[in-house]
Amino acid sequence: MTDNNNHDVIAPEGKVNPINTDYQVGQDNIALQIGPFGLDIHNRVFLISGLAIVAFVFLTLAFQNQVAPLFADLRNWLTASLDWFFLSAGNIFVLMCLGLIISPLGRVRIGGTEATPDFTYIGWFSMLFAAGMGIGLMFYGVSEPLSHFGTSMGGITLENGVRTDWAPLGGAAGDAAAATSLGMAATIYHWALHPWAIYAVLALGLAIFSFNKGLPLTVRSIFYPLLGERVWGWPGHLIDMLAVIATMFGLATSLGFGASQASAGLNYLFDTPLGTTTEIVLVILITGIATISVLAGLDAGVKRLSEINMALAALLLIFVIIVGPTLLIVTGFFSNLMSYVEHLPALSMPFAREDANYSQGWTAFYWAWWISWSPFVGMFIARVSRGRTVREFLVSVLLVPSTACVLWMTAFGGTAINQLVSEGYQAVAEAAVPLQLFIMLDDLPLAQITSFIGIILVVVFFVTSSDSGSLVIDTIASGGKVNSPKPQRVFWCTFEGLVAIALMLGGGLAALQAMAVSTGFPFTIVLLVSCVSLIKGLASEPR
Numbered sequence: 001m002t003d004n005n006n007h008d009v010i011a012p013e014g015k016v017n018p019i020n021t022d023y024q025v026g027q028d029n030i031a032l033q034i035g036p037f038g039l040d041i042h043n044r045v046f047l048i049s050g051l052a053i054v055a056f057v058f059l060t061l062a063f064q065n066q067v068a069p070l071f072a073d074l075r076n077w078l079t080a081s082l083d084w085f086f087l088s089a090g091n092i093f094v095l096m097c098l099g100l101i102i103s104p105l106g107r108v109r110i111g112g113t114e115a116t117p118d119f120t121y122i123g124w125f126s127m128l129f130a131a132g133m134g135i136g137l138m139f140y141g142v143s144e145p146l147s148h149f150g151t152s153m154g155g156i157t158l159e160n161g162v163r164t165d166w167a168p169l170g171g172a173a174g175d176a177a178a179a180t181s182l183g184m185a186a187t188i189y190h191w192a193l194h195p196w197a198i199y200a201v202l203a204l205g206l207a208i209f210s211f212n213k214g215l216p217l218t219v220r221s222i223f224y225p226l227l228g229e230r231v232w233g234w235p236g237h238l239i240d241m242l243a244v245i246a247t248m249f250g251l252a253t254s255l256g257f258g259a260s261q262a263s264a265g266l267n268y269l270f271d272t273p274l275g276t277t278t279e280i281v282l283v284i285l286i287t288g289i290a291t292i293s294v295l296a297g298l299d300a301g302v303k304r305l306s307e308i309n310m311a312l313a314a315l316l317l318i319f320v321i322i323v324g325p326t327l328l329i330v331t332g333f334f335s336n337l338m339s340y341v342e343h344l345p346a347l348s349m350p351f352a353r354e355d356a357n358y359s360q361g362w363t364a365f366y367w368a369w370w371i372s373w374s375p376f377v378g379m380f381i382a383r384v385s386r387g388r389t390v391r392e393f394l395v396s397v398l399l400v401p402s403t404a405c406v407l408w409m410t411a412f413g414g415t416a417i418n419q420l421v422s423e424g425y426q427a428v429a430e431a432a433v434p435l436q437l438f439i440m441l442d443d444l445p446l447a448q449i450t451s452f453i454g455i456i457l458v459v460v461f462f463v464t465s466s467d468s469g470s471l472v473i474d475t476i477a478s479g480g481k482v483n484s485p486k487p488q489r490v491f492w493c494t495f496e497g498l499v500a501i502a503l504m505l506g507g508g509l510a511a512l513q514a515m516a517v518s519t520g521f522p523f524t525i526v527l528l529v530s531c532v533s534l535i536k537g538l539a540s541e542p543r
Contacts, residue, residue, distance in 0.1 A: 003505070044237045046477040046488070049244040053495055060502040079364040080356075082521060086367040087350035087359065089524050093197040096392050096531050097376035100204075105535070106391030107543040110204075111211040116169040116389030126310070127384050128400045135258040135461045136369075137191075137408050138454070142436040144190070145413025146420070146429055148183035148358075168358045169346050176421050180414075184332070185339040187413060189347045190362065191405040192340065193398055195370040200397040201527060202378035204390065205534045211386050212541055216480025219243040219375060219526070225536035226529070242526055243375045243476050246519040248492075248499060249373030251469040255500040256512040257434075258462040259283050265435035269448065280501050286459060286512075287497030290466035294489045305467070309460045315467035316453055317411055322442050325422075326414040332414045333407055365513055368520030371527060376472045390538065416440045466496050 060067055100106055109115055115125065151167035153176065168186035172178035205222035215221035220236035227235050257277040266272040293305055321329050347363075385393055419425035419440065431439040441450045472491035477492070478484040503511040 001106060002173065018117075038425040044234075045240045045244065045479070048237075049241045049248075049477060050491070050495075052241075052245065053248055053499060054447060055200060057495065057498045057502045060506040064505050066509065071503075071507040071511035071514040073274035075365070075510055075517055078368075078514070078517045078521060079360040083356075083360045083364040084350040085521075086364045087348060089371075089528060090194040090198065090363075090367050090537060091348055092528065092531070093201050094193055097197045097433060100535075100538070101391050101394050104543060105388065105538045106394070108208070108212075108390045108538050108541045110207045110388050110390070110393060111386040112457070113542050115211070115387045119384060120158050124384060124388075125396065125400050128381065128397060129310075129404045135254045135261070135458065135465060137405065138437065138458050138461060139257045139261050139434065140187075141408055141412035142416045142428070142440045143433045144362075145183055145187045146416050146436065147410060148186040149179050149417050149420075150183075150429065151357075152179035152186075153180045160492065168353065168355050169343065180417055180421075181335065181339040183417070184336040184410065184413065185343040186347060186358065187364075187409050188336060188340040188406050190366045191409060192402040193344075193378075194348070194367070196398050196402050198367070198370045198374050198527070199377045199381060200394055201531060201534065202374045203385070203397065205530050206378055206382035207385055207393075208390075208534065208537055208541070210382065210480075213537065216293050217379065217382070217482065218476050218480040219530075221480070222530045222537075223533050225445050225540075226533045230417075239526055240476050242523050244473055246372040247375045247469060247473050247476075247524040248496060249354075249515040249519045250369060251376065251465060251496050252503055253372075253512040254465050254497040255283060255286075255496065256456050256504055256509060258465075259500070259504070260509065261434040261437070262455055262458045262462070264432065265451060265458065268435060268438045269455070270449055278505055279504060281499050282459075284368065285506070286462045287466060287493065290463045290497075291472070291490055291493045293463060293467040294493050295486055296469050305460060305464050309457070309464055312453060312457050312460065316450065316457065317408060319446075320411045320415055320441075320444070323446075324411065325418045328418055329411050329414055336410050336414075337406060365517055368517040368524070370520075371460075371524050372516050372520040374527065375476065375521070377467050379472045380468065409453045412437070412440065415444075421445050466493060469496060478493065 119127070148168055152171040152173075154171065154173065168182055172182050202219070202222075206217060206219070209215045209221040209224065210217045213221070213224070215224060218240055220231050220239045223236065223239060224231050230236070231239075256279075259282045262282050263272070263274060263278045266278070267274045272278060350359075381397060385397075388396070400458065416428050418434065420429050422539065423443070425443055428439045428443070430434060437454055438451045441447050441454060444450065470489050473492045473496075474484050474489045475482055500512070503515060507514070
């Protein structure tokens with residue numbers, strides 16, 4: 001039975017939420033229990049999405065040479081054709097959050113009017129910060145600021161009337177200070193308000209319809225005001241299937257980035273072989289560790305690894321701030337924020353852009369990636385936010401992790417840019433993207449130690465993303481159960497690794513990015529419609 005306080009399992013037929021009797025769980029949401037196999041699944045969502053992923057892995061591995069160019073073309077076509085759609089959707093999510101903050105609906109309390117927070121502010125903020133740290137920050141923390149700085153410094157050149165070098169907002173050719181400011185603003189745009197608004201919309205919907213309405217902790221529940229009892233039929237099944245598949249490919253993309261960066265770091269420190277084989281071995285090993293973590297459970301496995309992750313990340317960040325250009329990082333944090341605010345309207349403009357490589361090659365991919373991650377991050381945020389008002393929730397989710405991401409990018413990206421401009425350290429700019437973090441650390445004291453810590457961080461981020469993602473996917477695929485049987489969690493964890501391996505063999509990072517964009521596109525439509533349903537649900541809540 002479902003307990004409205006902890007939602008360990010989904011509600012049985014006809015269970016009515018005591019807070020709002022307009023919402024109840026229908027018969028079609030009962031899971032299929034398979035005793036001999038120890039499974040407890042939502043038969044349609046689990047079987048169809050699981051079989052689709054198994055078929056994808058098999059076909060990709062069987063036709064590697066044929067699918068590699070297909071994935072590359074698919075990614076380029078989607079980002080070139082739909083960049084306006086992804087940018088517009090991102091703006092809508094930000095405006096939605098800001099509107100709820102200033103509206104009377106901001107007084108609604110997650111969990112009901114008498115609910116109290118489960119965690120102190122310090123504990124809650126720490127978990128929000130943890131949700132914002134991931135393989136992406138390790139992979140792009142040095143490379144993205146450097147990339148935008150480089151293209152901004154070079155400006156836009158013409159060759160036979162054709163633009164060959166695109167920069168954010170046209171660049172700042174020859175002006176290092178202006179190029180730094182613009183490059184950091186362009187980077188922060190991808191890591192601050194917009195991605196966190198994406199997460200916040202889904203997280204708030206999950207929290208309100210689970211804790212306030214008594215519905216299962218799954219994406220379909222958000223659509224009850226629009227679909228009614230049909231949410232337990234095929235419309236709801238399709239929504240949850242999209243959530244499962246989008247999350248799976250979003251996680252696979254992150255695992256691919258993590259494997260390539262860990263491989264580069266191991267080669268740099270220990271001269272291990274580079275290439276797909278090493279990356280696949282890493283995926284297999286780390287998926288095995290993640291599986292052990294999943295079997296250990298949320299508290300003993302996932303929570304413990306997350307705490308180790310946070311401590312190592314904080315240690316590395318503090319080290320870079322202290323031994324790097326400290327004054328430049330501290331002052332840069334505030335100046336970068338001001339530059340971000342200054343350039344935000346132009347960076348978020350979806351139409352009539354001159355910097356197509358930036359909007360298509362960077363922003364459209366990022367937004368699709370964040371959206372494919374939103375069920376994963378959103379469910380985590382929802383589960384730790386009971387007792388907060390909507391206004392308190394949105395202000396914190398938008399600002400706390402955004403601030404942490406700005407500080408990380410300023411410290412790592414700012415240090416790398418300073419090494420290039422002030423010290424003439426060309427190696428950091430000339431290195432391959434997965435290696436740039438380690439090249440940057442090599443110019444600082446204790447390089448061997450910090451680079452090794454960096455590798456461990458990538459690996460642990462890899463593991464925590466895989467095991468946490470497995471739990472979230474399993475929750476959705478089992479109809480909202482939080483404590484489902486372990487064998488099915490192992491199934492999802494295993495196939496996250498297999499999907500990452502299949503994509504790496506079938507086209508590398510281009511294939512990973514292609515599938516993140518492909519699954520992010522339909523789920524963007526789901527999120528946009530969920531905004532309407534969320535407002536309807538909030539409007540029926542006491543304030």
